[in-house]
Amino acid sequence: MGAAVALAQTAAPSANAAGAASAAAAAAAANAKPIASNAEQIARGEYLARAGDCIACHTVPSEQMFGGGRPMETPFGTLYTPNISSDKTFGIGSWTADEFYRMLHEGKSRDGTLLYPAMPFASYTKVTRADSDAIFAYLLSTPPVHKENRAHDLRFPYNKRALLLGWRTLFFRQGEFKPDPSQSVEWNRGAYLVQGLGHCTMCHTAINALGGNSASKEFQGGLIPVQNWYAPSLTSNKEAGLGDWSIEDIVDLLHAGVSKRGAVYGPMAEVVYDSFQYLTEDDVRAVAVYLKSLPGHNNEVDKSPKSTFVTEEAARLVPLGRKIYESQCAVCHATEGQGKPPHFPPLADNQSIQMNSAVNPIRMVLNGGYAPGTRKNPMPYGMPPFAQSLSDEEVAAVVTYIRTAWGNHGTPVSEHEVNALRSAPLF
Known part of the structure; x- marks a missing residue:
């Protein structure tokens, strides 16, 4: 500061001083970020x-x-x-x-x-x-x-x-992402986004009693605590997950919120709205490529023979469920559950409908919802809530029908399960 004052008081600075000032200015310019x-x-x-x-x-x-x-x-x-x-x-x-x-x-x-x-x-x-x-x-x-x-x-x-x-x-295992040299640039980009910034395991891996998740169960799906939405498996199994999805269908779902295979609702709708819709198509495609490569698992949909009790419970609920479906649901999802994609997703052969956890279809019938409004789908179609018009038994019946009709392999839903989700938070 003293040197600066002295220079300011000198009417004619020396050549050395001028040179020093010039050098200092040049150094500052070199260090300044453009x-x-x-x-x-x-x-x-x-x-x-x-x-x-x-x-x-x-x-x-x-x-x-x-x-x-x-x-x-x-x-x-x-x-x-x-x-x-x-x-x-x-x-x-x-x-x-x-x-x-x-x-x-x-x-x-x-x-x-x-x-x-x-x-x-x-x-x-x-x-x-x-x-x-x-x-x-x-x-x-x-x-x-x-x-x-x-x-x-x-x-x-x-x-x-x-x-x-x-x-x-x-x-917790600390450390930056390390690319796999045996994989493509696109695969590594997808892995970096999914494993790192996307933090997809936070929802799509089951949380244990300590609030952690096991690496051996990564991406195999899990119930989101308190919110009571089920984040489905992302593994490449044809029974559940993304095994028989095309890259284009996955990109559409993540980028637009809807695809020919389904739509996102609940917490995932918020993720697409706030995050995925803003990513480049190349990055979303890289995510899809990585997810398609995940190893599959065989326990996500139970196709084993059903017990006598399960069969009897389905037989009791299905006739009522079919009646409700035909009067309330078929206009959008079609008589055989084939849907009217992309706005009204199919229910037949839909993995998320058949998962062992019935939380999501129960919540959709109770609460309804909209896919997110995105750049590619700015005016999404929605599903009305039926919580006020259908009893616990009626919701259980229609969800049971959807989970067991048209070759679906889901199990019946009880009135108790429906009642427990009536007061669950929307997000």
Whole structure:
């Protein structure tokens, strides 16, 4: 500062001083990041943040983006997502790129606090440093939200973060994604998006009593705790999963929310709306290529001979279910369950209808719903709710009929199962 003042007070600076100033200016210009490059990094960061679906968790619907505070109900209590806007007091505006990368890569906040695994750091650890820096640059470019973070409301002993050390030992493997040289560039890109930013295992792998999931059961489907939606298997089995889906059908489902094979509803509709519809078709295709390569499993639909009780229960419910289907459902899904794709998905030979878990078809009959409005499908058709017009027995009957008609291999649904889902949250 003293040298700068002295130069300012000198009417005619020496040639040496002028040369030094010129050199300093040149060095500063050389070290400065070009505006275009910074803009490109921010744009890339926005794209990657979309791929990671950051907005879904860190934004309360209808409130300011990335302001946090969205409640995340878990079997252990309620977590409230943090503010990740550029605000320097409550957000990440005063963080460094190193601290942000450590948070993604190690699952630790800037002060070393261990993060709860509702933040999918077990997947985000695979994100490369360059992608982490781009996401960080984008978040810092967003408007600051001066909103204080809300404390979690977890039951004892889950409010003791020291227990997370045990969880991390069991379920967390730190490390960036390593491409498989035996696979194609497209396959590796899909693997990176699915395993890392997409954190697909968070829903599509069953959660155990400790809130973790087993690598041996990855992508084999699981019930999403508290939300009570079933995330179906993604493995390439022809009984369930994506084994006999074409790449084009998978791309359509993820990009548009509807395809000839079905439509997305519930939590997956939000994923497509906030995330997948914004990805390039090449990236969505890479995801489809990777998912198609997953090893299949044979236990996702039970085709074993049914017990006498199951057969009798189906016989009791099916006549009523057929009557309800013909009067309420056939106009959209057709008399033989073939549907009217892409807006009204088929029910015959539909893996999601036949899965061992009947949660999703029960919820669709009770609550109805819309596929997400996307760029490729801006005006989606919806299904009306029947919770107010059909009794538990009637819902059980029509779902039983759908799961067992037209060669489907599902099992009957009980009135108790229907009643238990009547009060389940929509998302």
